[in-house]
Amino acid sequence: MCYYNGQKVTKAEYITLMELEKSIAGMAELKRPTVLGPESPPMAVLKPNDDRTDFDVTTMRWGFIPKGLKNMEMVKKFENGYKKEDGTFQTGYDTENARGEELLWINPKTNKPKIFKDAALSSRCLIISNQYYEWHHKYRINKKTGEPLKTPDKYPFAIKVKGREYFYMAGIWNTWTDQDTGETMDTLSMITTDANPMAALIHNSKKRMPTILPDKLAWEWMMTTVTPERMTELASFQFPEDHMEAFSINQKFQLSGEDPYPVTYPELAEDGLPGAYSTQISLF
Amino acid sequence: MLFLPDEFELEYGDMLLKIKIHTMVDRKVFEIAFPDGRKNLMISRSKVFDGKKVWMSIPEGRQQEAIPIGAKIVEYFKNQ
Numbered sequence: 001m002c003y004y005n006g007q008k009v010t011k012a013e014y015i016t017l018m019e020l021e022k023s024i025a026g027m028a029e030l031k032r033p034t035v036l037g038p039e040s041p042p043m044a045v046l047k048p049n050d051d052r053t054d055f056d057v058t059t060m061r062w063g064f065i066p067k068g069l070k071n072m073e074m075v076k077k078f079e080n081g082y083k084k085e086d087g088t089f090q091t092g093y094d095t096e097n098a099r100g101e102e103l104l105w106i107n108p109k110t111n112k113p114k115i116f117k118d119a120a121l122s123s124r125c126l127i128i129s130n131q132y133y134e135w136h137h138k139y140r141i142n143k144k145t146g147e148p149l150k151t152p153d154k155y156p157f158a159i160k161v162k163g164r165e166y167f168y169m170a171g172i173w174n175t176w177t178d179q180d181t182g183e184t185m186d187t188l189s190m191i192t193t194d195a196n197p198m199a200a201l202i203h204n205s206k207k208r209m210p211t212i213l214p215d216k217l218a219w220e221w222m223m224t225t226v227t228p229e230r231m232t233e234l235a236s237f238q239f240p241e242d243h244m245e246a247f248s249i250n251q252k253f254q255l256s257g258e259d260p261y262p263v264t265y266p267e268l269a270e271d272g273l274p275g276a277y278s279t280q281i282s283l284f
Numbered sequence: 285m286l287f288l289p290d291e292f293e294l295e296y297g298d299m300l301l302k303i304k305i306h307t308m309v310d311r312k313v314f315e316i317a318f319p320d321g322r323k324n325l326m327i328s329r330s331k332v333f334d335g336k337k338v339w340m341s342i343p344e345g346r347q348q349e350a351i352p353i354g355a356k357i358v359e360y361f362k363n364q
Contacts, residue, residue, distance in 0.1 A: 019309045
């Protein structure tokens, strides 16, 4: 028998109550305004304990910081790029996302793995999300030349899992210490995979999507020891489109500090996109 | 009542509580918002060792609120 709230409950009931407690803690994190990128508030994450017998709901910085970076000044340079002594510009690295199928990839020129390799093999976590956001690119036609403009108009969409208050996305993390200040933080990269047809229609510039894992695979990803081959399989899992739904939302929602709301853009009506657009097509 | 509403209101003393129903870990969890600024309370009905069902606050620590409000929720659904 175990105690919960001063009542004697069975061990099974106690485990259920603890799981509920963790779900509620995760839900509280989800109620915060939209999170996008390293400058935003930390992301809600499930993180296993050292021997993978239990897990905690915690928060992490979105933007994986590799161990070799000494302080936050170096991190900024690494992420944003910087001008080198010879006057050329060193491009920054995007570590918010890591391609699932390339986590163990070895660069044939340098014979070195990607910075994500060790974390992919040993530090896997789950990002808790109620929806994620992608931008659909549409190139308007130049009225004078009849050619598409070079710069697209971008339309944000919210994408969810049907019937789920929240779902799990595969992540990897690294605990990083700023050697100047001694500050330690868990930093996170979200795993991505090839987009399913619906996600590819929305995110038509890159045709990628987060690796969303059903409950059983999510457990396997975070709580079990897997072979490198199985890890890559899980990291590349493509969540089926018929379990997802999406709708277009207000522009610049990420700057408002508030949750986005649905907006229908008339200029997208003919593009076969999900949400209100599919209803319009079926009506006419 | 065929379907549970997602949200409903409940009179409790001189307060009107706003209640949301969530499904988590295959359980119904009720989130109670108070008009007096108190932190929202999450409660769920749990079976204790002798087979009786008891309203529990999740996380622990607000059992004194969970039991009477839980009883009001049961009463609300009985009257629907």
